[in-house]
Amino acid sequence: MNSPTFVTMIDHATIERILDAAEISDVVSDFVTLRKRGVNQLGLCPFHNEKTPSFTVSSAKGIFKCFGCGKGGNSVNFIMEHENLTYPEALKWLARKYNIEIVEKEETEEQKQQKDDRESMMIVSSYAQKYFTRYLWEENEGRTIGLSYFRERNFRDDILKKFDVGFAPDGKTPFTEAAQKEGYKIDFLEKTGLTIKRDDWMRDRFAGRIMFPIHNIAGRVIAFGGRILKDDKKIAKYLNSPESDIYHKSRVLYGIFQAKREISKTEKCYLVEGYTDVLSMHQAGIENVVASSGTALTPDQIRLVKRFTPNITIIYDGDEAGIKASLRGIDLILEEGMNVKVLLLPQGEDPDSFAKKMGATKYLKYIEDNEADFIQFKTRLLLKDTENDPIKKAGLISDVIRSVSVIPDTITRSVYIKECSRLLGVNEDILYTEVRKQKTKQSEDFRKKEFREKAKKATAKPKPPEKIKPTQFLVEELEYLRFLLKHCNAPLFELEGDDENETEMISVGEFMIQELEADDLVSENPLFKKMFYEVSSILDKENIDTWKHFTQHPDSEISQLATDLLSEKYIESKRWAKAGAFMEQEEDILEVLIPKIINEYKFRKIKIMQAEIEKQINIESDKKDYDKVFDLLNTMTNLKKVEKEFTDKLGSRAIN
Numbered sequence: 001m002n003s004p005t006f007v008t009m010i011d012h013a014t015i016e017r018i019l020d021a022a023e024i025s026d027v028v029s030d031f032v033t034l035r036k037r038g039v040n041q042l043g044l045c046p047f048h049n050e051k052t053p054s055f056t057v058s059s060a061k062g063i064f065k066c067f068g069c070g071k072g073g074n075s076v077n078f079i080m081e082h083e084n085l086t087y088p089e090a091l092k093w094l095a096r097k098y099n100i101e102i103v104e105k106e107e108t109e110e111q112k113q114q115k116d117d118r119e120s121m122m123i124v125s126s127y128a129q130k131y132f133t134r135y136l137w138e139e140n141e142g143r144t145i146g147l148s149y150f151r152e153r154n155f156r157d158d159i160l161k162k163f164d165v166g167f168a169p170d171g172k173t174p175f176t177e178a179a180q181k182e183g184y185k186i187d188f189l190e191k192t193g194l195t196i197k198r199d200d201w202m203r204d205r206f207a208g209r210i211m212f213p214i215h216n217i218a219g220r221v222i223a224f225g226g227r228i229l230k231d232d233k234k235i236a237k238y239l240n241s242p243e244s245d246i247y248h249k250s251r252v253l254y255g256i257f258q259a260k261r262e263i264s265k266t267e268k269c270y271l272v273e274g275y276t277d278v279l280s281m282h283q284a285g286i287e288n289v290v291a292s293s294g295t296a297l298t299p300d301q302i303r304l305v306k307r308f309t310p311n312i313t314i315i316y317d318g319d320e321a322g323i324k325a326s327l328r329g330i331d332l333i334l335e336e337g338m339n340v341k342v343l344l345l346p347q348g349e350d351p352d353s354f355a356k357k358m359g360a361t362k363y364l365k366y367i368e369d370n371e372a373d374f375i376q377f378k379t380r381l382l383l384k385d386t387e388n389d390p391i392k393k394a395g396l397i398s399d400v401i402r403s404v405s406v407i408p409d410t411i412t413r414s415v416y417i418k419e420c421s422r423l424l425g426v427n428e429d430i431l432y433t434e435v436r437k438q439k440t441k442q443s444e445d446f447r448k449k450e451f452r453e454k455a456k457k458a459t460a461k462p463k464p465p466e467k468i469k470p471t472q473f474l475v476e477e478l479e480y481l482r483f484l485l486k487h488c489n490a491p492l493f494e495l496e497g498d499d500e501n502e503t504e505m506i507s508v509g510e511f512m513i514q515e516l517e518a519d520d521l522v523s524e525n526p527l528f529k530k531m532f533y534e535v536s537s538i539l540d541k542e543n544i545d546t547w548k549h550f551t552q553h554p555d556s557e558i559s560q561l562a563t564d565l566l567s568e569k570y571i572e573s574k575r576w577a578k579a580g581a582f583m584e585q586e587e588d589i590l591e592v593l594i595p596k597i598i599n600e601y602k603f604r605k606i607k608i609m610q611a612e613i614e615k616q617i618n619i620e621s622d623k624k625d626y627d628k629v630f631d632l633l634n635t636m637t638n639l640k641k642v643e644k645e646f647t648d649k650l651g652s653r654a655i656n
Ligand SMILES: [Zn+2]
Pocket: 045, 046, 047, 048, 055, 066, 067, 068, 069, 070, 071
């Protein structure tokens, strides 16, 4: 994925401008709701599933860090990770967000091919969206069939434009032909499902349909839903893009991009079923709404909402059979620790019709008056069927208890148990016993599942590492870098100056750099070398914040490592605890720690050099090149001497 040819396409000054503009909390807030916590901001990590927030954003340092899964970095790293982009793509993404113009060189054919499939599929999808939208507004067929459908249903133009709706021309391959003429490859048209292709035959998937583009959370088009207007029982009314590398139905919610800010602001999300439900609610002025678009609600979709709010209200139209069928799915939301409410619309209304009839104020009032807590709702709904039937009632109790027992929070759970006890007329103690039984069963199921997954993982091939992983660093190298970066400008020793009465202060950075250079012990690790010499080159500049310099570094490998070091992910604190050094703040005992860090680093390096020399001695003696062997033995003896000095200096306790 790392293609250095792209890096050269954006000049350094532009990269700096982008990095300056892309304030970390502003970038992250597009995807995660952040709350202030001290000097930092805190939210639920978008990269792993968590119930309590450990995803931290520091505006002062310009970085994010998750203490759950360890992911961290600057704004560019965040976008790379979140949008699955390469470094230059992430820069371009941010440039778009902050309206910074990037002057790009013309891409060569070869570079075009280098772009990975996913990006090409997104580009094709974006082209398709623009094509369909233009067709709806400007072409006769689009206007008479598509636009008039929307107009008949009283959709305003601004809403249609907000959701980029469109129309796909009828016929065998008008769209595919137009796309190919524009240079889009059939391969990606097929991979996105826009074109259906068999051997020597193909056709447009969505021919003659009204098109609803599906945006991902960042606003890029990744798929489509198409509605046919013809009355033909043989053709499905709604057709969706097939699953692809960019579209996973179970992880997407329709409208999340247009709704996310409002969800975050109102701390609430409405869930409806269809595309037009979402459009109508926006038109009525209610914008914190998403649709599961036909699929049963999945845990991934719930987590998507949970990034912005823990509160979700499901809006149903009054068909009881349909509601009952979906009840089980809602347990999934409870399991995520979310607050679920249910709103039943009046008989004969759906979210679309109701929104058009009521408008925002009345609609919101209706919601406020009628939304019910999910467990109460479920209990009441099922209770109707079970009156006078003890067997059915027992079934109902265990059903409701199953829902209660998945709620992660103990206090919430006990509130529900009280409530259910009242509604069902069953003793609280009995309900508690049932909940315990359910929980035991659930944890057993969970263990079995974990076991299966572990077994699966064990047989899967490990992926080769893509970037320099810190495992390629020695612990001593990482600690050396951490202290170098963190305390670079701190004063360390007073040295006697040229004049007898003058003293000169030497900083941590100066000392650490000098020590390794003098002994010619700078690590061969390329990333270490880069950072070492860069610190060395900026030492003279006054007031430079080394941390910031490196965490905001345009080289993503450097900024990544700096962030990891800053968050102390790779520091073996046990080692320090053993040495008894961490009773004090490290800032207060730098004059003790820094020489120790340097010595440990050197000691380890020397050990490695010795091993290397031993290997060489063996090789050369096999070749019977005794001159070389003699030289090597000499070096070895010197190293041993240095080693002994270190052992004496460090004390044997610290070295193991
Ligand atoms: Zn995480």
